[in-house]
Amino acid sequence: MVTLLPGREDVQALPRTWRRDVLAGLTVGxxxxxxxxxxxxxxxxxxxxxxxxxxxxxxxxxxxxxxxxxxxxxxxxxxxxxxxxxxxxxxxxxxxxxxxxxxxxxxxxxxxxxxxxxxxxxxxxxxxxxxxxxxxxxxxxxxxxxxxxxxxxxxxxxxxxxxxxxxxxxxxxxxxxxxxxxxxxxxxxxxxxxxxxxxxxxxxxxxxxxxxxxxxxxxxxxxxxxxxxxxxxxxxxxxxxxxxxxxxxxxxxxxxxxxxxxxxxxxxxxxxxxxxxxxxxxxxxxxxxxxxxxxxxxxxxxxxxxxxxxxxxxxxxxxxxxxxxxxxxxxxxxxxxxxxxxxxxxxxxxxxxxxxxxGQVRELLRISRGTAITFAVTIVCTVALDLITAVEVGVVLAAFFALRALAATTSVTREALPEPAQVGDDHIAVLRLEGSLFFGAADKVMEDIAGSEAWVVVLRFSKLEMLDPTGAHRLTELIDMLEARGATVIIKGLRGRHGRVAERAGMLDALRDPEHVFSDLPAAVAHARSHVARQLAGEPVPTRS
Incomplete structure (x- = not known):
């Protein structure tokens, strides 16, 4: 544990540097x-x-x-x-x-x-x-x-x-x-x-x-x-x-x-x-x-x-x-x-x-519009208001633009199913979630997923970097909506830290079957194909227990 009080380290270099230190002290004085x-x-x-x-x-x-x-x-x-x-x-x-x-x-x-x-x-x-x-x-x-x-x-x-x-x-x-x-x-x-x-x-x-x-x-x-x-x-x-x-x-x-x-x-x-x-x-x-x-x-x-x-x-x-x-x-x-x-x-x-x-200001202004706006607003607040308010406003602005940039990296991509193709594959949607699913990006992702009309939706989480409580809650609402209209939702690749958030948000409970959570994509796709095959054969779609 680092002490807050002076110690031997403070004076170890003095025998070698004291002459330069004295000269530097006189100069800065x-x-x-x-x-x-x-x-x-x-x-x-x-x-x-x-x-x-x-x-x-x-x-x-x-x-x-x-x-x-x-x-x-x-x-x-x-x-x-x-x-x-x-x-x-x-x-x-x-x-x-x-x-x-x-x-x-x-x-x-x-x-x-x-x-x-x-x-x-x-x-x-x-x-x-x-x-x-x-x-x-x-x-x-x-x-x-x-x-x-x-x-x-x-x-x-x-x-x-x-x-x-x-x-x-x-x-x-x-x-x-x-x-x-x-x-x-x-x-x-x-x-x-x-x-x-x-x-x-x-x-x-x-x-x-x-x-x-x-x-x-x-x-x-x-x-x-x-x-x-x-x-x-x-x-x-x-x-x-x-x-x-x-x-x-x-x-x-x-x-x-x-x-x-x-x-x-x-x-x-x-x-x-x-x-x-x-x-x-x-x-x-x-x-x-x-x-x-x-x-x-x-x-x-x-x-x-x-x-x-x-x-x-x-x-x-x-x-x-x-x-x-x-x-x-x-x-x-x-x-x-x-x-x-x-x-x-x-x-x-x-x-x-x-x-x-x-030079640094010129470089800062070239980085992004958000960085330039944060810089300019902080100057105005410093001059017109006070330093602490300026820092508060500047930090909030910087956080807003950072979150917006982070949200822009979040995406949903539909993937092709593994070969060989089978009858009914067009009724299966494998959706890969990438980036960070948090409060600033949740609605955008939900819109992309909610439009799917597939009978079975496989949500791939293995590329997801962050999942916050808001993102997990919105996913829970989405699963409820998809299951309510007859679609089956399967989750693949839910990592440990994301799993804890998902469980607390009720996302796993919203699934039709607790067994609809997989760590392996081929197994998840095989299960999805079996669901579609039963529906094509005219078997009734099971409901959540």
Missing amino acids: VVALPLALAFGVSSGMGAAAGLVTAIVAGIVAAIFGGSHVQVSGPTGAMAVILAPIVAVHGPHAVVVISMLAGLILVAAGVLRLGRVAVYIPWPVIEGFTAGIAVIIALQQIPFALDVRTPAGHSPLIAAGEAIAAARFPEAAIALGMTVAVIVVIEALRAWKATLPGALIAVVAATIVAEVSGLSIARIGVLPDSLPAPSIPLVSWSVLPTLVSPALAVAVLAAIESLLSARVAAGMAPTGRVLPDREVFGQGLASIASGIFGGMPATGAIARTAVAVRAGARTRLAAVVHALLLAGVVAFGSGLAGRIPMAALAGVLLATTLHMVDV
Whole structure:
């Protein structure tokens, strides 16, 4: 049984890899600094909350999580789902939600439910990732135009209000800085991807703003130490209203963390991913983050990928990344507070440009119309509604199209009888059922069989892959109908697992004779021919006992 707690396997590779892990941790820490600040601001919790989350949750998830190289902290997806919660309930409630979501994740890990979250179809994952990118981009428009908008509005409405309220040429300064940051990041990415483009662009923008004395919004005062741990007080009357948002946060944290860990495992030989332990560890990380006044955390795909590409092989890399950010809080919070909001907007807008793999989306759209519809609807629901609703709708749509495709593989084929032909063979129908006979395909199959006017109908089940209770029930109704009009039904090749379903649905009891079940086709056909021969001789057709 796989344990949920740290073990010897977590540190076995350290003697060989610690130098690379330290270097990778420093690299991803530099990349994570502007993102932690930006996602904290984007969520409505503030830049300080983003840093606290990256430090506290980053260390806890690194130690207790199920991936050796996962880097955790605030993410764009979590910022998107937290922004409306902050607007409605306030930052204090989000701290409580972080702890509640953490408890839900811990329980899910203990109950071994980690694998459930990975059954999200590919078009749904790509759809809500693209939707998140759109929302993050919309959220940056007010910052890029140096405009304050009322809290609580949807990102689309807030972006429209910001554009309407922008005063030019004053807004052009902030907009120019945002565009410049994007250009610098993308240019450095194209020139040398290992350079921390976001950090270089933000530092350059801050220097320009300071030297020029630009009058644009800044991050503001940041703490020079971590807040003291505390358990937030919340009224019992308010607590029930926070359970639903906490559940949504927990689901998102599980999905995003497991997806990130799975991507990292495919990039390099970094050891196996333990889904239950990953969910458990992320739960502990969110609880710890809440105790220190932070926000819920998840595994961050972009930062984890940076760590792996930089050589990370053990959990030390994620720990070093968090310690570097802690050093910034202790020694550089004053400088970080001078960063222009427009520069952070540029960092996040540049991030959205690479959140969706265009090649994969093009491939996805070519697969089938159902896949394309699921992808598009998930994007619309993500932007117009919320992430959890988008995932729910996307999964339902994907399931619908999958079942429809499965139903299309189900067929009924009339087979020729074995040679030599005999008199009366035209009164026998051997019908081969193929594919999956389930609720989505039952009626189609019934129509094909019910039209038979044969005196004896042999149903071949040996090619049937799946038989669900609905399919068995409809077959029972069909046998009743055929027997009622004088036809004899014989069943051939009913396999063990199908036999149990058929028996419980009453299908075998509907047969005229319990002996009309065969495992061998020649024997079934011979019995059918004997029935037809008796009828041709004028013998009465026996009825069900």
